[in-house]
Amino acid sequence: MVQAPRKRVDLFPYLLLSPALLITILVIFYPIVRTFTYSFMQYILWKPTEIKFIGFDNYLKAFEDPVFWISFQNTLIWIGGVISLQLLLGFCTALLLNQNFFWRGIARTLVLIPWVTPSVITALMWRWMYDGNRGVINDLLVRVGILSSYFPWLANDTTALYAIILALMWQGFPFFAIMILAGLQAIPDTLYEAAEVDGASALQKFTRITLPMLVPVLFTSLMLRIIWVANSLDIIYIMTGGGPGYSTHTLPVYSYIRAYKGMDFGYASTIAVVLTLLVTLFVSIYVRKVLRMEDRGAV
Amino acid sequence: MRKGKQRHRFLRRALTLHIPLLIIVGFALAPYIWTFLTSLTPEEDLYLSEFRYFPANPTGTNYLRLFSRIDYGRNIRDSLIVATSTMLLGLCITVPASYSFSRYRFKGRTALLAQFLVINMFPVVLLLVPLFILMRVLGLMDTYLSLIIAYSTFTIPFSTWMLTGFFNAIPKELDEAAQIDGCNRFTTLLRVVFPVALPGISATGIYIFITAWNEFIYAAILTGSNVRTIPIALQNMIGEFKIAWGLLTAGGVVSAVPVIVLFFFIQKQLIHGMTAGAVKG
Amino acid sequence: MKKWMIVLFMGLVLPGLIFSGGAKEQKAEVKTVRFWYHFDNPETSVKPLIEKFERENPGIKIQAEMVAWDAYFQKLMTSIAGGNPPDVSQIKLWWQPQLVEMKALAPLDDYIAKWPGRTDVYEKIWELTRHTDGKQYLMPLQMVILYLYYRADMLKELGLKVPTTREEFLDVAKKLTRDTNGDGQIDVYGFGIRGGRGGHDYWATFVLSSGAEIITKEGKSGLTTPEAIAANQWYIDLFRVHKVSPPTTPTDGFNEVIANMKSGKTAMTIHHLGSAKGLVEVLGDRISAAPVPRGTKGAWTSFGDEENGVLAASKVKDEAFKWCAFLATAENNALWQKSSGQISINKSNGQTKEAQENRFMKASVESTPFAGVLPAHPKVAEFVESVWPATMQRAFLGQITSEQMMKIFEEHFFGKK
Numbered sequence: 001m002v003q004a005p006r007k008r009v010d011l012f013p014y015l016l017l018s019p020a021l022l023i024t025i026l027v028i029f030y031p032i033v034r035t036f037t038y039s040f041m042q043y044i045l046w047k048p049t050e051i052k053f054i055g056f057d058n059y060l061k062a063f064e065d066p067v068f069w070i071s072f073q074n075t076l077i078w079i080g081g082v083i084s085l086q087l088l089l090g091f092c093t094a095l096l097l098n099q100n101f102f103w104r105g106i107a108r109t110l111v112l113i114p115w116v117t118p119s120v121i122t123a124l125m126w127r128w129m130y131d132g133n134r135g136v137i138n139d140l141l142v143r144v145g146i147l148s149s150y151f152p153w154l155a156n157d158t159t160a161l162y163a164i165i166l167a168l169m170w171q172g173f174p175f176f177a178i179m180i181l182a183g184l185q186a187i188p189d190t191l192y193e194a195a196e197v198d199g200a201s202a203l204q205k206f207t208r209i210t211l212p213m214l215v216p217v218l219f220t221s222l223m224l225r226i227i228w229v230a231n232s233l234d235i236i237y238i239m240t241g242g243g244p245g246y247s248t249h250t251l252p253v254y255s256y257i258r259a260y261k262g263m264d265f266g267y268a269s270t271i272a273v274v275l276t277l278l279v280t281l282f283v284s285i286y287v288r289k290v291l292r293m294e295d296r297g298a299v
Numbered sequence: 300m301r302k303g304k305q306r307h308r309f310l311r312r313a314l315t316l317h318i319p320l321l322i323i324v325g326f327a328l329a330p331y332i333w334t335f336l337t338s339l340t341p342e343e344d345l346y347l348s349e350f351r352y353f354p355a356n357p358t359g360t361n362y363l364r365l366f367s368r369i370d371y372g373r374n375i376r377d378s379l380i381v382a383t384s385t386m387l388l389g390l391c392i393t394v395p396a397s398y399s400f401s402r403y404r405f406k407g408r409t410a411l412l413a414q415f416l417v418i419n420m421f422p423v424v425l426l427l428v429p430l431f432i433l434m435r436v437l438g439l440m441d442t443y444l445s446l447i448i449a450y451s452t453f454t455i456p457f458s459t460w461m462l463t464g465f466f467n468a469i470p471k472e473l474d475e476a477a478q479i480d481g482c483n484r485f486t487t488l489l490r491v492v493f494p495v496a497l498p499g500i501s502a503t504g505i506y507i508f509i510t511a512w513n514e515f516i517y518a519a520i521l522t523g524s525n526v527r528t529i530p531i532a533l534q535n536m537i538g539e540f541k542i543a544w545g546l547l548t549a550g551g552v553v554s555a556v557p558v559i560v561l562f563f564f565i566q567k568q569l570i571h572g573m574t575a576g577a578v579k580g
Numbered sequence: 581m582k583k584w585m586i587v588l589f590m591g592l593v594l595p596g597l598i599f600s601g602g603a604k605e606q607k608a609e610v611k612t613v614r615f616w617y618h619f620d621n622p623e624t625s626v627k628p629l630i631e632k633f634e635r636e637n638p639g640i641k642i643q644a645e646m647v648a649w650d651a652y653f654q655k656l657m658t659s660i661a662g663g664n665p666p667d668v669s670q671i672k673l674w675w676q677p678q679l680v681e682m683k684a685l686a687p688l689d690d691y692i693a694k695w696p697g698r699t700d701v702y703e704k705i706w707e708l709t710r711h712t713d714g715k716q717y718l719m720p721l722q723m724v725i726l727y728l729y730y731r732a733d734m735l736k737e738l739g740l741k742v743p744t745t746r747e748e749f750l751d752v753a754k755k756l757t758r759d760t761n762g763d764g765q766i767d768v769y770g771f772g773i774r775g776g777r778g779g780h781d782y783w784a785t786f787v788l789s790s791g792a793e794i795i796t797k798e799g800k801s802g803l804t805t806p807e808a809i810a811a812n813q814w815y816i817d818l819f820r821v822h823k824v825s826p827p828t829t830p831t832d833g834f835n836e837v838i839a840n841m842k843s844g845k846t847a848m849t850i851h852h853l854g855s856a857k858g859l860v861e862v863l864g865d866r867i868s869a870a871p872v873p874r875g876t877k878g879a880w881t882s883f884g885d886e887e888n889g890v891l892a893a894s895k896v897k898d899e900a901f902k903w904c905a906f907l908a909t910a911e912n913n914a915l916w917q918k919s920s921g922q923i924s925i926n927k928s929n930g931q932t933k934e935a936q937e938n939r940f941m942k943a944s945v946e947s948t949p950f951a952g953v954l955p956a957h958p959k960v961a962e963f964v965e966s967v968w969p970a971t972m973q974r975a976f977l978g979q980i981t982s983e984q985m986m987k988i989f990e991e992h993f994f995g996k997k
Contacts, residue, residue, distance in 0.1 A: 009406070012484055016399035017411065020455055028418050031429035035421070045661055046678035046958055057334055058884050089323070096320040107320060108382045109563045111327050116558040117334075118513045120533050120553030124542070125330050125404075128337075132828035132837065133845050136333060139350050149765050150830040155775075160831075170330065182502075200413050203744040220464055223416075224457060241501045241777055242966075244973035250424045259425060260654045261966040263678065272422045279420045287406065309914050328739035343861045346842035368623040427654075440664060445869040516651070520658050534648035538620025540854045548624060 035265075039273045042268035043201070058270035066178075068271065069100075069247045071254040074161060075230065078250050081162065082229045084167040090176025097177065098184040115174040123238035124165040130154050154240055157247040164239050164248060171235065176221060183217030208286065223286040230279045251275040257269070320421060331555070338362070340547035345544060358560040361549035371550060374532040375557065377443075378512055381528055384447045385511040386504045394500060396455075397462035398488050402474065410465070415456040423453065427520050434521055441523040449517045454507040461506065465499030466492070501565055529554045594763045594925055611896045612641045613903050614666040616656070620854065626921035630984045633906050635835075640899045653961070654662040660891070661682045667894040670901055671718060672915055676800035677958040685717040686890045691901045697909050704948065709887055712956045718887035719904035720802045720925040722917060724852035725951045726781055726882045727943040729859065731756075731847045732868040734768070742870045744815070746786065749873040755807035755837045756847040770824035772846035775976055776833040780968045782850050784954070786818075787811045789875025792986070794993065795955045801994050803986045811875070813982040816975050830976040843868070852884055856940040869943035886922070959993055967992050 032187030043056045049241050062068045099109055114122070129136050141147040145292055153163040187210065233252040238243065242249045242257060249257075259268035333492040337345070338361050340354035365371045399405075400412055430449060431440075439445040469492060478484070493500075515530040522531070533550050536543040617626065630642045646665070647655055650958065653675060659665040660682060671679070671721040681686045692698055698706075705720045730742060734756055743749035753770030760767040774782050788794075790811035793802030819825045826845060828836060832847060838855050840846040842862045850872060859867045872881045888904040890897055906912055917924050923944060930945070954960050967989070975985045 010403070013399040013403035013405045013408075016395035016488075020396035020415075020459060021411070021449070023392060023451055024415070024418060024455060026429070027433065027448055028426070030433060035425045048682055048683045071384060077346060092319070093323050096316055096323070099316055101316060104564070107324055109559060110301075110324050112562055113331050113559065114327050114427035116512070116555045116562075117331060118530050118533055118551060118554055119513070120515060120537070121334060121547070123574045124537075124547070125334050125337075125551070129330065133826055133836065133840055134346075134350070134843060136350075136352075139572060139933055151829075152826075152831075154388060154829040155828045157979070163518075169652060170326070174327070196308070202549050216464075220460065225558060227416065227420050231420065232426070233422070238384060240831060241969065243776065243970060244938055245970055245979055246974070249393055255422055256424050257966050261884070263960045265425075265428070269425055272425050275422065276417070276420045280417055283420070284413075287416065342858075346839050346862055364623065385926060427658050428661050431658050435662055435664045517650040519648060520655055531648065532622075534650060535646055536622045537616065537648065537650060539649045540623075540834050540852075541620040541858070543622055543916070 013190065035269045036273060038265050038269035041266045043264070043269075045263035045265055057269050059274075061267065062270055062274060067246055067249060067254060071120075071249040071251050071271075074246075074248065075250040075252075075278075078162060078165065079226060079230055082168045083226060085165065086172045086176050086225065086229075087218075087222070089169060089173040091180055093177035094180035094184055097181050102199055106179075111177055112174050114170050114263040115172070117171075119171070119234045120238065122167065122171050123235045124270065126164075126170075126245070127154065127239045130163055146268075151297075155244055157244055160240055160244060161248050164236055167239065168232070172225070175225065177215055179221040180214065183214045187213045219286055219289065223283050227279060227283060230275065253280075304355065308567055318426040331552070332347055333441045334548045335552050338545060340545070342545050361545040362553070365546055365549050369532060369546065371529075371534060371551075371553065374527055374529045375554075376526040377526050378554075379557070381446045381450070381526070382511040384443065385450045385454060386507045388447055389451055389458055390500060390504055392451070393455055393458040393462055393503070394428045394496075395488065397459050398492065400459070400464035402465045402471070405496075412460075413460050419453060421560075424516060426452075427516070430517075431520060440521065442527045443526055445521045446511075446514075446518055446526065446528070447476070449521055450507075450511045455512055458503045458507055461503050462496075462499065465496055465503070468499075469495050483524055485578060505562065505565070508561075509558060512554075581868035596826060610639060610641050611895055612643050613668060613899050614904060615642055615644045616647050616669040617623065617644065618652055618653075618670060619646050619919055620649075620921065621919060622646075626916075628918070629907070632912070633903060636906075637899075637902060639653055640896075640902065641902060654963075660893070661750045663893070665891045665893050665899040667688055667775070668888055668890055669722045670721065671872045673709060673718070673841065673887065673888040673953055673956075674964055676709075676717060676889075676918040677956050678848075678891070678961055680711055680713070680717060680959050684892055684957075685896055686892045686894065687715040687717055687942050688901060688904075689716050691905075692719075695905050697905060700910055700928055701908060702925060702927060702930075704951075705885075705925050708883055709885065709944055710952050716963060718889050719901075719908050720872055720885075721907055721913075722887050722920050722922040723912050723925055724854060724884035724886060724922045725851050725944045725947045726785070726850050726872065727940075727947050728870050728872050729841060729851055730868060730870065731841075731844070731866055733864070733866040734847045743873045744870075745874050746790065749823065750818070750824070753818070753848065754822055757822075757824045766823075768844065769826045769840075769846045770848060771818065772832070772837045772849035773819060773825040773829045774832055774834060774837045774850075774975060775819070775830040775969075777965065777969045778834060779832075779955075779972065780964055781817060781967070782965045783972060785850060785872050785881055786823050788952070789878055791875075791877055792991070795957060801990045803990045803993075804983070809983050810984050812975075816982055816985075819976050828932045850877065853940050853944055855922055856938075857921060869940045871947040879947075879950040881947050881951050883953050884922075885953070886920075904942060913995060957993060963989070963992055 019106050025263065038277060039058055040053055041051060041054060042057075043051050062294075084130040093111060097104060097111070126264075130138075130151050132138065134154060135150070135153075137153070138150040142150065151159075154160050192205060194222065195209060200208065231252050233250070233256055234251050236248055237256065240248045242253045252275060255268045255271040258264050258271060312447045336352070336354060339357040339361075341356055341358050344351075344354060344356065400408065429532070434440050434445045434449075439448070473495065474487050474493060482491060514528075514531060515534060518526075518528045518531050519534065522528070528548070533547060533554070535545040536550065584845045588860050607730045607881050626644050630644060630800050633642060634640065653672075656669055656675075658663065660679075665684065671685075676685070690878070701720050704738070705723060706716070709720060710716050735742065735752070738755055740755060741748070756768060756770035757766060758768055759765060773779065787808070789966065791805065791807030792811050793808070794800040819829050826832070826840060832840075834855075837846075837849050838851065838858065841849050841859060856869075872879065888907060889899045907916055908925060910924070913924045914929050917929075923941070936939045971980070971988050972983050974980045975982065980988075
């Protein structure tokens with residue numbers, strides 16, 4: 001490590017950071033701080049004369065709001081479902097793509113397609129495929145004999161959220177596949193060779209070498225992905241608009257609906273702040289762990 | 300004997316590699332192919348009462364109309380300008396920042412690194428009004444720059460974290476050797492570390508590019524008649540009482556192509572680059 | 581020292597980059613009117629109209645921007661809150677109360693009084709678009725009236741008459757709901773209900789015509805009277821009890837409703853002239869139209885509107901109004917409707933031969949006397965966009981009763997009791 005001189009503060013690292021800090025402060029800080037203050041205000045866009053500070057009233061309101069709690073619960077199912085499915089499929093894909101075979105380059109490229117398709121298209125196509133009257137998914141399931149008649153996947157309050165989770169799994173698994181593949185390729189072959197000499201089974205190699213070596217990759221990609229998924233709303237909103245009823249309301253969807261359908265920016269900001277706190281809590285555990293690993297000499 | 304063993308091996312390989320991977324690739328492709336098939340179907344055939352997997356009268360007119368009537372070429376150009384510039388600006392800013400996070404231990408490092416994550420957690424839709432005001436005050440409404448700057452808000456935090464990982468994976472001895480050879484600290488980054496980290500940097504670049512390529516809501520609010528990216532054009536095909544399915548699906552199919560081509564050419568480097576960085580988290 | 585300068589440079593380049601784009605020169609002699617609009621058909625263009633206007637009005641330039649419908653209101657509100665709205669914007673009637681409350685719209689009464697074309701616009705439109713404060717903020721642009729689409733061939737096959745009352749309608753819908761190929765599955769549903777966002781028009785057609793009122797003349801709630809709750813129950817039962825609408829009803833939007841008509845999955849639905857062309861393309865003579873059936877207290881159908889508003893923040897109001905007036909003039913308005921697929925607001929356009937012979941146009945015109953709009957209340961926008969769909973869907977799913985549903989609406993408009 002390049003050691004900073006002890007006697008005076010080294011400004012060089014700060015200078016390297018300054019452009020990134022400058023632009024974040026200039027462009028993000030002001031909007032975030034403003035939105036944060038809205039959460040303590042009664043701020044309804046079309047009532048500009050009635051904007052006032054109301055302390056924690058919005059937070060108390062959220063606490064008593066059943067829709068908030070439904071959205072909260074859905075958010076947990078949403079994050080848990082999407083992340084675990086994306087991770088699982090991404091992991092399998094990465095393990096397969098890590099091998100040597102003739103169509104590897106093409107496979108890697110094709111697997112990326114869900115990620116590069118614009119969300120509008122992804123959401124509308126999945127909605128069209130799930131359609132309860134003319135959807136290809138229903139047609140296939142009926143043809144195969146799993147269903148006897150078409151099922152309204154998105155119009156049913158128990159299946160809607162899971163149907164969207166599946167669509168988001170499709171969109172996001174390539175991210176994990178690429179990240180984990182990168183991690184797999186970095187594991188030195190010598191480790192496996194040594195294990196082979198010791199007579200380790202394939203399973204042992206996987207649990208003793210592959211998994212532990214992948215932990216750092218998994219940490220970073222999981223953390224970044226959780227943040228992204230927790231905030232994603234376009235696919236849900238286009239597919240069901242948060243319905244039927246409240247069955248696909250998540251916190252970002254609810255916040256969006258409060259802000260742009262109800263024009264209630266005060267309450268919408270409150271929901272956003274709560275969501276941010278929730279994710280921060282979740283992620284801080286990861287961050288601390290990542291930083292600790294870094295300091296422990298992994299770097 | 301030998302032949303049997305070979306066949307056995309081939310079978311095993313097919314069962315454990317080719318077939319599962321084909322299923323996954325099929326899963327990844329199926330909705331895209333379905334989009335493609337829809338785009339070839341004449342609009343009045345979409346609602347036939349019998350279910351068809353392949354259009355009876357395939358047509359390419361949706362693609363023709365896309366470029367002749369909608370001016371989709373211009374949308375692609377705008378998206379290319381915005382995504383490429385966002386990528387370049389993002390990298391110019393985050394490469395030094397991540398290098399700093401990776402190589403130096405300084406006061407406030409942890410807090411600064413963490414703040415990049417926290418600002419990424421706030422739902423962006425709520426930042427629209429203040430961001431709009433900001434762009435208006437700066438006189439940037441409806442310019443490429445407004446989008447490039449706005450997109451930096453979510454690409455900077457992400458790429459800082461990713462790049463910090465990539466730099467961590469490059470041995471520090473390299474820096475030290477460079478400095479002994481007479482490089483100062485800045486030229487060390489520029490001439491020695493940068494080339495080594497190039498694959499990782501291009502990996503991050505691709506991430507930024509894809510994100511900027513597909514972004515809708517900022518583009519909808521911050522730009523107007525001068526700048527119209529692909530997602531805006533696609534969204535305009537969804538009306539109050541009508542969805543232009545043919546154009547929309549054709550547009551969706553086309554919009555993925557440039558990115559896929561780009562990725563195909565740099566995928567080897569990307570994998571290699573990610574390898575270097577991600578492993579150290 | 582050099583290295584510091586390079587780093588410093590990097591820090592300074594960015595702000596420089598940011599501010600450099602700021603200076604935009606404006607020419608004094610040409611006044612630019614910024615105009616926002618939305619069309620359902622992305623292939624049409626307002627260019628010919630703009631060129632015509634600019635020829636007729638030298639010195640005014642129209643800078644038109646097509647805004648995606650899904651983001652339209654959001655963008656409009658953001659631009660108003662952010663202090664940079666367009667000069668003229670297409671506006672939905674239900675947005676008007678909020679926009680007026682924000683003082684975002686300029687009253688146009690003085691302009692309209694001097695505008696000779698005003699008499700060629702239907703009186704009914706002026707009446708419906710006038711705000712409750714007595715001022716006229718909106719310039720009519722287009723209109724649609726919702727009516728009943730039905731499969732003439734299916735009705736004929738079963739020997740049914742076009743329903744004119746609520747009871748006849750239910751009877752016809754039940755008979756049309758059937759298994760046509762004998763596989764034990766329902767293949768055709770009598771009525772395609774739009775249960776998702778935008779479906780309030782269907783709901784209002786049956787519920788507001790049978791004793792429910794959102795706001796009574798006295799300014800009170802007319803949503804929770806026994807009559808209103810029963811009317812709402814009747815509507816819920818169409819899906820839950822009689823099952824005359826497909827199982828996808830709770831989330832069906834216009835796209836699904838129209839697709840179901842085209843594919844023959846449903847035999848009746850409610851929509852407007854905008855979908856006539858597409859339906860005829862697929863179904864030809866098999867599709868026809870009639871006014872919506874009467875409820876127990878008379879008929880009600882939705883007057884779908886679209887107006888232009890001049891924003892209060894505009895610095896070129898005179899020119900902006902000229903553009904609105906241009907679009908509301910018969911010849912130009914007819915051109916506009918070619919792109920929008922809707923009905924001209926001009927009396928003189930309604931008398932063309934084409935307009936009178938078309939069966940869909942006829943259904944629209946016959947519905948005019950009882951066409952209505954939702955009350956001019958600032959909370960209507962949210963009601964339409966999120967409260968109605970979420971609550972209706974919950975009722976369709978059986979999560980809440982008719983009474984609970986109407987109480988939620990009442991609370992939305994009048995607050996908690």
